[in-house]
Amino acid sequence: MEIPQQHIQSDEQLLQSLQQDSRQAFNELYFRHWENLYRAAYTVLRDEDSSKDIVQEVFFSIWKKRHTQQIRQLSAYLFQAVKFQVARQLRHGKLLDIHVEQLGHLHTMNTTEESLHASELDALLETTLGKLPERCRDVFYLSRFEQLSNKEIAQRLNLSTRTVEWHISNALKHLRHSIENTFLLLILLMLH
Template sequence: MEDLGFLPYFVKPRSGWRYSRSFQTLTSPDALPMSPRPYTQVSDEALARLLRQGDMRAFEEIYHRYWPRLHSLAYKRLRSREATEEIVQDVFTKLWQNREKLVIHVSLTAYLLKAAKYAVLDCQQRELVRQNYREAVQQTASAAHNGTEEAVLHNDLHLQLQAGIERLPTQCRSVFRLSRQEELSMKEIATRLDISEKTVENHLGNALKKLRLSLREFLGGIAWVIASFF
């Protein structure tokens, strides 16, 4: 940032009073000791003309006149003192840096207020981008976490189910596997095992009952989860 060393203000930091000529230390004019202001009666149009010529005192007068209004406008929209002061400082910095190319079509007031509004919008857009990024990161992390938990639960449930199937009686286990894993009908199972369809139905009912009991404690009584496996 260009050092605007022509502003002879005393600024009071935490460590005490010190003399500063750096624009970066600009603060509210009300917080600064009174100093002679030779351009207090000069019109805005004349100040703008003098500013284009590089008149430091013209810039100082513009700063005194418009700092409160720009600060108020920005603070009402941002509700952040730090962001507001940064925006106001940026507006005045650009005003000085672009003084030779300064073109005001309406009035100095309208020019500065418009510059402040655009600076506020730019600040809000940057904050929105940062907020969206933070939310996207949080959602991604949450999804990854949830996905990991679901994968672990699914794997544990699968192991528990397989253990329950292995504990079934031989004929009962065969009927269950043919029904649920090979997706055979009761008639097809009866033909393959050379038993009646009624026997197939009984074996399948017993298998489901035993598996539900073995999974009840693991699933904490979540009936819909059990049903989804059968």
């Protein structure tokens, strides 16, 4: 007996159905993209609950804005949204750790401000990665943006796994330092 194959819809088709309140389309999009988005968040945060929360927030936002939001390339949009939420959580955590009592409550940003901050973070990331040695930058890019395992990177670049781990650690150290300096400057500006 031959099992009939289900018609697999593209993300674009599912987004159109989602705009017409299709929970089935939403579920399909969620299960199609959840794991990769979770891995992307977890790679940076190293915290299961926070990573799951971020992915759920992103999908909740898509459901909430389903009638008004126009998304051209869903996968890129989702990864950008997760990246923004991860950066926001890291930034929020840093601010709380440094000067909780002095900062008061944080105001929620509107979409224009969020886009501006996301592009500023992208520029910071690009600048910081641009300062890394080429091999270190390549390893970091393959790890974080192409989601390759350390073993896959080692095979592709003909390196040992330990060398790959060292390059990733080095890149993260530079990023942390760059981000900390930026947020300290932001805090000083906010306090004056």
